Amino acid sequence: MMRIAAFLVLTLFILPAVQASSESSSWTHEFESGYITTKPLFVGDDVFVRTSGFWTGDDRPIVAAFDVETSNEIWTYTSQTSLQFDMSPLLFANNGAGDCGQWDDLLIVGWADGKITAHSPTNGSVIWENQTEVDVIGISGKMVLDKDRVIVPTRTGISSFCLADGSELMDVDTGNIGWRNGVTITHAGYVFGDELGYIHEVNRNGSISTIFLGDGKIRHPPIETRHGLLVHLQRSQGSTIFLNGTAIAQLGPSPAIPVHHENRIYAATSEEWVSILCDDQTCAVDSTVSFRSNGEMGIRVVDSDIELWAPSNTPNGGWGVFNQTAMIRMETTEFDTYGTSAPGFSNMNLALGNDAGILLVKHYASYESPPQPSDANILGIVHYGAILVFFLLLCFSITLQNPKQIAKLGSAFILLVAIAVVPELSVKLAENSATQGEVEWDDDWPDEWKGTQVMVFEIDGQEHAIGGLMPQTTVYELTTLACKELGITTQIEQQYLGAYLVSFNGSIGDGWEFTVDGTRSPVGMSDAQLKDDSIVEWRPV
Amino acid sequence: MLSAIGTHGPTLSPLAMGALNAILFLVAVWLLVKPHAKSESWLWPLFLFVGLASVARIAMGFIPNVMPVTIMAIMIGSKFGVQRGVAFAILVTLASNAVLGHGWWSLFQIIGWSSVAAMASILRVHDSEGQLSMNRLAFASLWSVPIFTIIVSLSIVVPGMSLLEFGLYLANGLLFDVLHFLGNIFFAMWFGHSFERLLTMNEPHHQLAQQEREHVSTL
Numbered sequence: 001m002m003r004i005a006a007f008l009v010l011t012l013f014i015l016p017a018v019q020a021s022s023e024s025s026s027w028t029h030e031f032e033s034g035y036i037t038t039k040p041l042f043v044g045d046d047v048f049v050r051t052s053g054f055w056t057g058d059d060r061p062i063v064a065a066f067d068v069e070t071s072n073e074i075w076t077y078t079s080q081t082s083l084q085f086d087m088s089p090l091l092f093a094n095n096g097a098g099d100c101g102q103w104d105d106l107l108i109v110g111w112a113d114g115k116i117t118a119h120s121p122t123n124g125s126v127i128w129e130n131q132t133e134v135d136v137i138g139i140s141g142k143m144v145l146d147k148d149r150v151i152v153p154t155r156t157g158i159s160s161f162c163l164a165d166g167s168e169l170m171d172v173d174t175g176n177i178g179w180r181n182g183v184t185i186t187h188a189g190y191v192f193g194d195e196l197g198y199i200h201e202v203n204r205n206g207s208i209s210t211i212f213l214g215d216g217k218i219r220h221p222p223i224e225t226r227h228g229l230l231v232h233l234q235r236s237q238g239s240t241i242f243l244n245g246t247a248i249a250q251l252g253p254s255p256a257i258p259v260h261h262e263n264r265i266y267a268a269t270s271e272e273w274v275s276i277l278c279d280d281q282t283c284a285v286d287s288t289v290s291f292r293s294n295g296e297m298g299i300r301v302v303d304s305d306i307e308l309w310a311p312s313n314t315p316n317g318g319w320g321v322f323n324q325t326a327m328i329r330m331e332t333t334e335f336d337t338y339g340t341s342a343p344g345f346s347n348m349n350l351a352l353g354n355d356a357g358i359l360l361v362k363h364y365a366s367y368e369s370p371p372q373p374s375d376a377n378i379l380g381i382v383h384y385g386a387i388l389v390f391f392l393l394l395c396f397s398i399t400l401q402n403p404k405q406i407a408k409l410g411s412a413f414i415l416l417v418a419i420a421v422v423p424e425l426s427v428k429l430a431e432n433s434a435t436q437g438e439v440e441w442d443d444d445w446p447d448e449w450k451g452t453q454v455m456v457f458e459i460d461g462q463e464h465a466i467g468g469l470m471p472q473t474t475v476y477e478l479t480t481l482a483c484k485e486l487g488i489t490t491q492i493e494q495q496y497l498g499a500y501l502v503s504f505n506g507s508i509g510d511g512w513e514f515t516v517d518g519t520r521s522p523v524g525m526s527d528a529q530l531k532d533d534s535i536v537e538w539r540p541v
Numbered sequence: 542m543l544s545a546i547g548t549h550g551p552t553l554s555p556l557a558m559g560a561l562n563a564i565l566f567l568v569a570v571w572l573l574v575k576p577h578a579k580s581e582s583w584l585w586p587l588f589l590f591v592g593l594a595s596v597a598r599i600a601m602g603f604i605p606n607v608m609p610v611t612i613m614a615i616m617i618g619s620k621f622g623v624q625r626g627v628a629f630a631i632l633v634t635l636a637s638n639a640v641l642g643h644g645w646w647s648l649f650q651i652i653g654w655s656s657v658a659a660m661a662s663i664l665r666v667h668d669s670e671g672q673l674s675m676n677r678l679a680f681a682s683l684w685s686v687p688i689f690t691i692i693v694s695l696s697i698v699v700p701g702m703s704l705l706e707f708g709l710y711l712a713n714g715l716l717f718d719v720l721h722f723l724g725n726i727f728f729a730m731w732f733g734h735s736f737e738r739l740l741t742m743n744e745p746h747h748q749l750a751q752q753e754r755e756h757v758s759t760l
Contacts, residue, residue, distance in 0.1 A: 412730075414726075415727045418720050418723050426713075
């Protein structure tokens with residue numbers, strides 16, 4: 001028994017040295033011009049992506065297909081007539097048959113010049129095409145499939161086209177223009193909004209009813225909940241979330257396209273990411289995280305958990321990865337910049353695109369969520385498993401009244417418990433015992449910095465400040481980011497007591513100290529946690 | 542942990558660090574060769590202990606303040622005396638910090654573990670017949686912690702730091718000292734007898750008690 005216990009202890013200690021294999025491969029493709037503003041689409045072994053932009057000269061938007069495994073470009077299709085931003089996501093239709101005929105697999109593309117084209121996924125050839133209403137811009141919203149037809153949000157209404165031959169089956173004109181006016185299918189028919197704040201409900205027979213929601217713009221497919229339609233209305237200042245015609249939340253400006261999963265709706269604006277919970281009574285904002293996302297968002301279901309990916313529409317870019325209520329991590333790449341497109345997901349692949357026009361495809365060796373901190377999870381499970389095992393063995397040895405075994409197993413059990421408890425307890429105690437300081441807002445700082453993390457450096461008597469950065473978790477992360485943005489060089493050593501800041505711009509002096517919101521931290525910069533609006537100051541000792 | 546308030550002791554240049562390490566290594570060698578030992582029954586066990594302690598410390602570096610070096614320093618000090626105990630402390634610190642990171646604190650770690658070994662040579666964990674006493678070893682697990690902690694914490698003292706600030710720093714680390722103590726107890730209970738067998742592996746059993754009495758420290 002003792003040998004088994006000893007083996008368990010040794011296993012526990014050795015585990016961290018073992019790196020879990022989460023090897024992945026990736027490739028990138030840089031488009032010559034344009035942005036990627038819509039989600040890359042995985043279908044089978046291929047990934048499809050479109051570019052977008054305000055086109056001049058010879059540059060034009062394209063749709064391209066790549067082999068996921070080899071990164072080989074399979075085909076491209078270039079529109080010579082679409083000159084505005086193409087914001088309508090690609091849509092894939094599986095082969096099938098209906099009242100209007102039968103069709104093979106189709107990649108359906110809506111264009112800013114009002115065209116709708118259906119392509120062969122294998123070679124990109126145009127199977128059929130049709131034309132919708134144009135008022136400066138044509139199609140810019142999300143299309144949906146409804147049995148044998150594709151429902152297309154046009155500039156001034158919706159149209160439906162037969163998947164078999166592209167013939168127009170329905171055309172409804174609301175008289176109001178729309179932008180990113182995606183369509184939602186409901187039991188009765190189709191729902192979409194417009195740039196004047198109206199919601200239109202179109203029955204499958206073409207009859208239309210309209211409701212005025214409020215002054216503002218509806219730039220997403222309305223979301224159907226059990227309590228009615230949820231709409232995020234963009235206003236001249238800020239935005240409002242409506243549920244069944246009633247305002248339930250006032251949020252920041254430039255809302256993203258909200259997404260729906262089970263009993264939650266996830267929204268975002270230039271100021272926050274929001275999780276809305278729909279319970280038996282109503283839908284209400286459940287949690288908010290300071291974040292800036294203005295385009296698409298994507299949901300990835302990993303086992304029973306979800307990851308919501310929101311592109312950070314900031315100079316630093318990246319993707320915020322959230323669970324149901326909070327941000328888990330920031331996913332970054334080498335080419336991060338502004339971005340509004342959702343990531344594309346498949347079982348083993350992730351595709352990211354942003355305003356740099358670079359497509360990154362990652363292929364993972366396992367189904368595991370790509371960057372999950374699985375090492376820590378496994379270690380934690382083993383740790384708590386070992387605590388349980390030693391507790392049981394200790395109880396067993398007590399019943400045997402064997403003092404030597406009790407001493408051995410007891411020491412191991414108490415040590416394992418202490419290892420689990422002490423580090424966190426120590427930080428909590430230190431935080432509680434720290435004296436609370438105050439920090440004054442500098443009126444010279446831009447108002448845009450309010451509510452964001454602000455970093456201040458006093459180097460050689462000169463103050464450098466920066467705010468509005470992507471929220472960071474620790475002082476160490478914020479310091480690194482702020483220095484990068486301000487062009488301040490740092491020397492940071494990983495020492496016995498943790499990360500130690502040696503110098504800023506080569507200035508060592510007598511050392512450096514930091515405060516968070518005016519309070520000296522009881523822990524080092526790697527452990528000092530930040531709020532979304534923390535003000536961190538670095539000054540010489 | 543006090544990096545936040547800039548109290549980390551002086552930062553040594555690579556040249557200074559190399560020189561300090563070289564000097565410490567030479568001191569360890571000198572301690573091992575003086576006086577010329579008639580019997581070298583301690584030599585290989587000590588080297589084995591150095592290797593074992595270094596590897597274990599590196600492997601367990603992710604667990605804060607749980608390290609087998611302290612209990613091994615106690616047993617070396619008690620068994621072989623102050624001189625070998627200091628040599629052990631120097632060699633283990635140099636070897637393990639080669640991976641974990643050298644700095645000003647290395648010196649204080651050496652002094653800390655050396656002091657623990659020195660104290661163990663007085664408050665021995667072996668009885669009069671040279672047998673390991675688990676009760677004394679358990680007690681040593683306790684008294685060694687404040688000795689080591691206070692000495693290592695001196696590395697963060699800078700000019701202008703008050704006694705109160707130093708006391709607060711020590712108080713902040715009390716929970717981790719408890720962890721150190723529990724780790725010591727664990728190693729004592731689980732590996733105490735195994736360590737003892739390693740320490741005595743080169744000694745004929747009938748010589749053990751006699752050699753303990755003959756051992757003379759040069760310090």
